[in-house]
Amino acid sequence: MRYVSGKVLTAEGFIEGYVGFQDGMVIEVGKGPVEDAEARGIILPTLTDAHTHLADYLVPVDLSLSLEELVAPPEGLKHRMLRLTSKNDLRQAFQAARSIMLRRGCSRFLDFREGGEEGARALKMQKGWPRPFVMGRPLHLRFEREEVDAVLHHADGIGTSSVSDWDAGELSELAKYVRSKRKPFAIHASERVREDIDEILDLKPSFVVHMTMATEGDIEACVKQKVPIVSCPRSNLFLGGTSPLATMLRVGATVALGTDNAMFTLPDMLAEMESAARLLRQQGVKDVSPVLSMALENGKNLLMRQAPIGIGPGSPCDFMVMSSHGGDPTTDLVLRGSSSDPLMICLGKEEWRGGA
Numbered sequence: 420m421r422y423v424s425g426k427v428l429t430a431e432g433f434i435e436g437y438v439g440f441q442d443g444m445v446i447e448v449g450k451g452p453v454e455d456a457e458a459r460g461i462i463l464p465t466l467t468d469a470h471t472h473l474a475d476y477l478v479p480v481d482l483s484l485s486l487e488e489l490v491a492p493p494e495g496l497k498h499r500m501l502r503l504t505s506k507n508d509l510r511q512a513f514q515a516a517r518s519i520m521l522r523r524g525c526s527r528f529l530d531f532r533e534g535g536e537e538g539a540r541a542l543k544m545q546k547g548w549p550r551p552f553v554m555g556r557p558l559h560l561r562f563e564r565e566e567v568d569a570v571l572h573h574a575d576g577i578g579t580s581s582v583s584d585w586d587a588g589e590l591s592e593l594a595k596y597v598r599s600k601r602k603p604f605a606i607h608a609s610e611r612v613r614e615d616i617d618e619i620l621d622l623k624p625s626f627v628v629h630m631t632m633a634t635e636g637d638i639e640a641c642v643k644q645k646v647p648i649v650s651c652p653r654s655n656l657f658l659g660g661t662s663p664l665a666t667m668l669r670v671g672a673t674v675a676l677g678t679d680n681a682m683f684t685l686p687d688m689l690a691e692m693e694s695a696a697r698l699l700r701q702q703g704v705k706d707v708s709p710v711l712s713m714a715l716e717n718g719k720n721l722l723m724r725q726a727p728i729g730i731g732p733g734s735p736c737d738f739m740v741m742s743s744h745g746g747d748p749t750t751d752l753v754l755r756g757s758s759s760d761p762l763m764i765c766l767g768k769e770e771w772r773g774g775a
Contacts, residue, residue: 420446423740423763424456426748428463428711429729433748438462440736443768447732458740458763461748463711464730465526465739465764466688467718468549469649470628470677472497473530473542476516477504478682486611486658490680492533492560492580497682501533506541513545520549520686521771524739524761528686529554529649529677529721531578531605531628535566539574548766552722554578554605560585562593576603576625582614594622603721609633610660616640626721628677630667631660638663639670647673647721650713652694654679664695665702668709675717676710688714689756696753710753736765 424437427448436450472490478500480489489496501509520528529552532538539555555574557566570577577597582590597604603625608614610629616637619627626647630638641648650662667674676695678686692714696707712728719726730738742760744751764771 422453422456423458423460423462423738423765424453425460425462425740425743427730428461428748430727430731431729433461438730438738440765443736445730445732445734445736445738448730460743460762461741461752462730462738463741463752464715464727464737465766466524466692466714467675467722468520468525468528468678468686468688468691469675469718469721470651470679471516471528471530471686472533472680472682473513473516473528473551473686474501474504474509474533474538474681476681477501477508477512480683489658489682491611492584497680498533509541510545513542516681516686517545517547517549520688521764522761523687523689523758524741524764525549525686525688526737526764526766527552527719527722529578529718531556531607532574534558536569536573539570543573548769552576554603556580557593560589562589562596564596567593567596571597571600571602574602576605578605578628579607581607581610582618582622583612587618591622594624598623609637610655613637620644620646626675629655629662631655631662633663635663635666635670638667638672642671645673647675647717649675649677649721650695651677651679651684651691652698653691654684656694656698657683662695662698663702664699665704668699668704673717673720674709674713675721676713677718687758689758689760692753692756707753708749711749735767736770737767739764 426433427436437453439447535558553574555570608627609632613632628649652662696710716726740763
């Protein structure tokens with residue numbers, strides 16, 4: 420048996436204790452010290468990045484452009500650049516961005532992957548960690564059953580741009596067809612401007628992304644329909660918006676965190692947690708502990724499975740050991756965590772040490 424010890428996040432919260440593991444499985448979690456621990460610090464599950472556009476890592480951002488000019492389909496800067504990108508360059512961009520994610524403790528990510536069938540295939544072919552959950556999308560802003568079938572052959576679901584970009588009838592047909600295939604359908608919502616929440620929720624999305632310009636009533640409607648929200652605070656701030664995180668929490672929304680476009684925001688969930696925690700403080704919320712749930716089980720639950728809270732015995736290894744700065748583990752993680760802090764990342768039988 421091998422051990423790591425320190426402050427362990429369990430279903431009951433943090434305990435002073437240890438995790439015992441062997442052959443890629445967690446065997447026991449207990450209280451108290453162990454003599455032969457291989458790493459000591461804050462022990463928690465790995466993180467999930469709930470919204471990425473990872474291919475954007477290739478795109479040199481033009482700071483003079485608006486959000487629409489940067490990312491709106493079909494002629495935003497990113498879309499024009501990605502159409503010109505070779506398969507080899509795209510593969511290298513995925514590898515570089517995923518390496519950044521893994522070194523910072525992220526094991527899974529949900530990517531809104533442009534490029535139709537070939538775009539979904541290019542990301543799904545990526546091996547190793549972190550594992551992609553591919554939300555593909557059609558090449559054009561219209562519903563064609565054969566194309567959607569081709570995308571879903573490689574993708575885990577469909578993730579589209581906003582209702583503002585689509586003809587309402589075409590988008591409704593797309594969403595209905597994806598649901599009929601028992602696949603998740605998700606959409607950007609109220610990112611650039613406030614959009615009709617009834618029109619969005621009529622699509623019965625598995626989750627929505629952003630809600631930056633949403634009203635409290637819009638967020639309450641998501642709560643009523645049990646639709647989770649993915650918030651991307653750093654991206655929103657860069658583009659001139661502010662995620663209403665405090666309102667989301669106050670009305671009971673289920674919130675996950677994403678890093679969004681890799682052209683101007685590195686896929687670094689430690690940085691995203693810190694930004695979310697500081698934003699909540701600025702919005703009057705003193706308790707920043709919900710940020711951990713946003714980056715842990717709330718993100719994993721979007722992968723269409725119920726994620727456990729904390730680390731427990733009898734499951735495959737899925738944990739990391741972070742440096743402790745001597746304070747409360749939650750505030751150490753969400754306010755003082757940095758890219759140099761992961762001491763050990765353990766996923767199944769694979770592990771990485773010291774950010775390598």
